[in-house]
Amino acid sequence: MTSSLAGAGTDPQALLDGLAERIPAALPEGVAESVLEVERDRSMGDRIAGRPGRVASVRLRGPEWVLQARAQGRRLVTEAQREVRGVVIARQAPPLATWLDLLSGQLHALVVEAAGNAVTVTRALAALGVAEPGSDLAVDPADVAGGLRALPLRLAGRAPDGVVASVQRIADLLVDTLPRVAGSFDAEQTVVRTATDYLPRTLQAYVTLPPQWAATHRLPDGGTPLTALQAQLAVLEQAATRMRDAAVAADASALLANGAFLADRFAVSGLDVESSPPA
Numbered sequence: 001m002t003s004s005l006a007g008a009g010t011d012p013q014a015l016l017d018g019l020a021e022r023i024p025a026a027l028p029e030g031v032a033e034s035v036l037e038v039e040r041d042r043s044m045g046d047r048i049a050g051r052p053g054r055v056a057s058v059r060l061r062g063p064e065w066v067l068q069a070r071a072q073g074r075r076l077v078t079e080a081q082r083e084v085r086g087v088v089i090a091r092q093a094p095p096l097a098t099w100l101d102l103l104s105g106q107l108h109a110l111v112v113e114a115a116g117n118a119v120t121v122t123r124a125l126a127a128l129g130v131a132e133p134g135s136d137l138a139v140d141p142a143d144v145a146g147g148l149r150a151l152p153l154r155l156a157g158r159a160p161d162g163v164v165a166s167v168q169r170i171a172d173l174l175v176d177t178l179p180r181v182a183g184s185f186d187a188e189q190t191v192v193r194t195a196t197d198y199l200p201r202t203l204q205a206y207v208t209l210p211p212q213w214a215a216t217h218r219l220p221d222g223g224t225p226l227t228a229l230q231a232q233l234a235v236l237e238q239a240a241t242r243m244r245d246a247a248v249a250a251d252a253s254a255l256l257a258n259g260a261f262l263a264d265r266f267a268v269s270g271l272d273v274e275s276s277p278p279a
Contacts, residue, residue, distance in 0.1 A: 012071050012074065012075060012076035013054065013055070013071060015069070015076060016055040016056075016057070016058055016069060016070075016071060016076070017055050019055075019058045019069065020038045020055045020058055023036055023058070023060065023107070024036060026107050026111070027107065027110055027111065027114070028111060028114040031110060031114050034061075035060060035061045035062070035110060036058070036059070036060055036061075037057075037058075037059040037061075038055060038057070038058055038059075039055075039056045039057045039058075039059075039070075040052055040053035040054060040055055040056055041053050041054045041056045042054075055071075056070060056071055057069065057070035057071070058070075060103065060106060060107075062102075062105075062106025062107070062109060062110060063106065063109045063110065063113060063210070063213055063217065064082070064105075064106065064109070064210050064212075064213055065080050065081070065082060065102050065106055066080070066081050066082070066083055067079070067080050067099065067102055067103055067106060068080075068081075069099065076096065077093070078093065078094060078095075078096055078099035079091065079092070079093055080092045080093075080094055080099060080102055104208055105208060105209060105210045105213075106210070108205070108208045108209050109209055109210055109213050109214075109217070112209065112217075112219070112225055113217065113219075134200075134203060134204030134205075134206075134207040134208050135204070136154055137151060137154055137155065137200045137203050137204050137207065138196075138200050138204075139151065139195050139196045139199070139200050140196075141192060141196050144174075144178060144192055144195050144196060145175050145178060147195070147196070148171040148174055148175050148195055148199075149171060149175065151167055151171050151199070151200070151203070152164050152165075152167050152168040152171060155167055155203060155207070158207050158211075159203075159206065159207065159229075160226070162230070163226075163229060163230065163233065166230070166233040166234070166237060167199070167203065167233065169237055170199060170233065170236050170237050170240050171195075171199075173237070173240040173241055173243075173244045174191060174194060174195045174199075174240055174243075174244075176244055177191050177240070177243055177244040177247045178191055178192075178195075180244075180247035180248065181247050181255070184252065186252070186256060187247070187252055187255050187256060187259075190243070190255060190256060190258075190259030190262075191243060191247075191255075191259075193259070193262075193263070194236070194239070194240065194243070194259070194262055197266070198236065198262055198266040199236055201266070202229065202232050202233070202236065202266065203229075205229075206225060206226075206229045209225055213225075214226055235265065236262070239258045239261060239262050242254065242255075242258045243255050243258050243259065246258070
């Protein structure tokens with residue numbers, strides 16, 4: 001993961017202050033209190049003035065890692081450790097960029113675990129200058145067909161083969177549909193929105209999660225993030241098939257109906273599964 005925070009000119013105090021402010025905003029209500037610890041150094045002047053003081057360290061307890069960043073003089077010291085029943089079984093001191101990568105994954109896992117959506121954490125990380133691991137899965141509106149063809153290649157090795165195959169089929173359907181709706185503004189925008197928003201955002205929400213956790217963790221409905229992704233891709237593939245068929249038949253109303261369904265279904269990025277596309 002690349003990050004403006006990981007650059008050589010990063011101000012450790014500014015980073016700690018930003019983490020202390022943004023992490024609570026990135027998590028569902030009530031979650032931060034149980035997983036985040038912020039230590040502050042309060043001078044006598046701070047106490048008299050009622051100021052909270054300087055952030056000295058930030059510690060996040062995620063599903064896989066306990067992550068801490070603390071100031072040591074003018075340096076920022078990062079630590080990642082695994083615990084089993086409160087006992088530390090592994091400890092690392094990763095570079096800042098790696099630590100931020102772990103942080104992104106743990107925050108997304110916490111959000112999914114709380115049955116929230118990934119939009120809040122995505123925006124909070126972006127405000128910190130953190131580019132998420134799935135940012136390379138974006139499809140450029142200036143080259144929709146090229147971006148769609150690249151998606152399966154970029155996803156390979158980061159998701160199971162079956163997921164990559166599903167994405168390949170969806171991408172092929174959308175690429176086939178695009179020239180058929182060229183010049184029809186509403187229909188074209190429906191296909192472009194599916195290609196540049198719904199599909200890549202669904203994939204980004206998954207690849208940001210810690211891989212083992214995403215494959216095995218049980219969500220409130222009994223499924224895993226992986227099975228939820230597979231179900232969402234099935235919805236997208238069914239809708240994309242119907243949009244392509246409607247474009248072949250020049251049935252604009254059917255194409256737009258499926259587009260409206262997708263807009264409602266994927267308006268908020270999450271890993272839940274609801275309904276099926278309209279016939």
